Amino acid sequence: MKMGKSVQKLLIVDDSPEICKQLKWGLSKHYEVLLAQNVAEALKLFAKHTPRVITLDLGLPPDADGATxxxxxxxxxxxQYPATKVVVLSGNEDxxxxxxxxELGAYDFYRKPIELAELKVILERAFHLAQLEEDNHQLQALSKGYEGGMHGILGQCSQMEEVFNTIRKIASADIPVLVLGENGTGKELVARAIHAQSLRKDGPMIPINCGAIPENLLEAELFGHEKGAFTGAVGQVRGKVEFAHEGTLFLDEIGEMPQPLQVKMLRFLQDKTMQRVGGREMIEVNARIVAATNVDINAAIKAGEFREDLYYRIGVITIELPPLRERGEDICLLANFFLNRYIAEYGKKIRxxxxxxxxxxxxxxxxxxxxELENKIKRAILMAExxxxxxxxxxxxxxxQAAVIFSTEKMTLKQARDRLEREMLVDSLKSxxxxxxxxxxxxxxxxxxFYDLMKKHHLQ
Ligand SMILES: Nc1ncnc2c1ncn2[C@@H]1O[C@H](COP(=O)(O)OP(=O)(O)OP(=O)(O)O)[C@@H](O)[C@H]1O
Ligand SMILES: [Mg+2]
Structure with missing residues (x-):
């Protein structure tokens, strides 16, 4: 929502040069005053400046005595612009x-002779109302845009469109999905969207954060346990996997899953059966797996931290969420969405x-x-004065300052050239x-x- 603090434009349409002069003199302090003396001029200025408020004399040439x-x-x-506030200035006789x-839609009328102080109040109210309506309109437009997203995931950039497309294609297929992306990119939202669009949507969606639970408790948390399976296991408890029967099991932070559990998870994926800790019974569970991680899974496999065979099972379909900084206009879209949400929630008057x-x-x-964007905006709305x-x-x-530190747009051409030159040298040397x-x-x-360039860029 762009709302600069620039001066508001007011168009005055009147064929009387005296009135034009008087109004311009009296109102220029508050508004950028545009003057037109006939319809053609008025429409021209209107098209160019789209002022929100207009004062209009009805008796214009060639029908200066009538109102046509x-x-x-x-x-x-x-x-052209139904929201324009037109204040009609009328003489006694018309x-x-x-x-x-x-009746035709003018905002108000004011009878000549003009009392500047009174007219100012009317104009001020008209501008205020125009602004309110515009904000409201933008809010509605924004919230309409969101329905264009998917299950509360907003995004209009091409990468997000691609994410939505993939979700649409794979949601109803009953295969595992691996969602990749940096912290806070919306992996859980995507997992929920997949569930909501799947044939299992009336079944449960059970999330478990594999990174947040201590290793020794995670197994029981996932698979449950029988009475007496370990000290403190006073009764039989079912685990998340069992609860996800006929629904979706969301394995969040699967990159953090300890190796022994990776083996058990793989077995479950292969056989669709599991055992509670301390139990003998093989329990059949029909659950779809959606997993997510922010670790570089290929690197984790190379480092021997993540089992390749498990990866092949869960990573049949991967959805990669782009970092926010690569989503272009979406930053603005999301920022305004959170802005409106928290303004409403905290009842603050922020424009x-x-x-x-x-x-x-x-x-x-x-x-x-x-x-991070959501948190920054929430905090700003609470604190702003x-x-x-x-x-x-x-x-x-x-x-x-933020721009200098983080944007390549702020680089000079030379800086950008140097950076590219260095990158090409390094790549070429590497390959x-x-x-x-x-x-x-x-x-x-x-x-x-080539040697000179290496020296310039301090390359060995
Ligand atoms: N595209 C989006 N549109 C609207 N809200 C979003 C979007 N992406 C993320 N969010 C919001 O941002 C927050 C973080 O999203 P989510 O928990 O899904 O991310 P995550 O990738 O699972 O994060 P983490 O790696 O920290 O677990 C949530 O409040 C979520 O509602
Ligand atoms: Mg998450």
Whole structure:
């Protein structure tokens, strides 16, 4: 929601040069005053500036004594922008026409002679109402946009569209899904969306955070236990896996799952049966697995921390959530969504982000992704004192500073060139295993030049 603090525009349509002069003199302090003396001029200025409020004299040339031109002007403007507030300025003799104008959609009328102080109050109210309606309209437009997302997951960027497409395609297939993404990118939301669109949607959706439960308790938490299975096991308890029967089991942070449990989980995936801790009975469970992790699973496999065979089972379909900083306009969309949500929740009178704040939001790198964005906005709304959220409210020292630190947009061309040059040298050296003859040939430069560049970039 862009709401700059720029001066509001007021269009005055009147064929009397004296009145134009008087109003301009009296109102220029408060508004940017635009003047038109006939319908053609008025429509031209309107199209160019779309002022929210207009004062309109009905008697315009060529029908200066009637009202046809004024009413025509009113209709044309309201047709283009029904929300425009038109205040009709009428003489005593055309009172009937003023009422007709209101019927046609004029906001109000005011009888000449003009008392500036009174007219100012009317205009102020008109601007205020226009602003309220506009905010409300934007809110509605925004909330409509959200329905375009999926089960509370907002996003319009191409990467998120792709995520939505994948979810739509795979939700009803009864196969495991692995959701990948940095912290706070919405992995759990995606898991819930998959469940909600699957044939199991009336069954349970059981989440378990494999990273949050101590290793010795996780097994019982997952598979349950029989009475006396271990000290303290006073009765039989069913685990999350069993509870997920005919539904979805959401294994969150599966990258943190200890190796022995990875083996048990694999067995469950293969046989669709499990045993409670301390039990003998093989229990059949029909559950779909959706797993999520923020660790680099391929690296974890290479490091021997995650079993490759388990990965092949759960990673049949992977959905990769992009980091927030790569989602472009979505940052703004999400920021406004959270803004409106928490304004409503905390009942604060905040009108939006200042433009410096908006710039800072877009430039920041969001290591904590959507969750961090949500938290920053929630906090800002609680703490803010002005009517616009400023960079400091969001925890940025200043909009400019955030931009300098985090955005390549703020690089000079030379900095960007140098960075690319260095990256290409490094890549080329890597792919030719340090062979400078091959690397320089690959980049199309002579060997002496290549050496010079290496020196410039402090490469060995
Ligand atoms: N695209 C989105 N639209 C709306 N809200 C979102 C979106 N993505 C995330 N959120 C919100 O951000 C918060 C974090 O989302 P979620 O818990 O799904 O992320 P996560 O990837 O599971 O995070 P973590 O790695 O920290 O567990 C939640 O409050 C969620 O509602
Ligand atoms: Mg999560």
């Amino acid at each position: 031109e004024g009413l025509r002007c009113l209709e044309q403007i309201l047709q 009172h009937g026409n003023a009422l007709k104008a209101v 939006g982000f200042s433009s410096a704040a908006e710039r800072a939001l877009c430039a920041y790198a969001w290591p904590g992704n959507v969750r 002005g009517s616009f959220l400023e960079p400091v409210d969001l925890g940025f020292e200043s909009g400019e 030719h295993e340090g062979n400078i003859a091959k690397a320089s040939e690959h980049l199309g430069v002579s060997r002496p030049t």
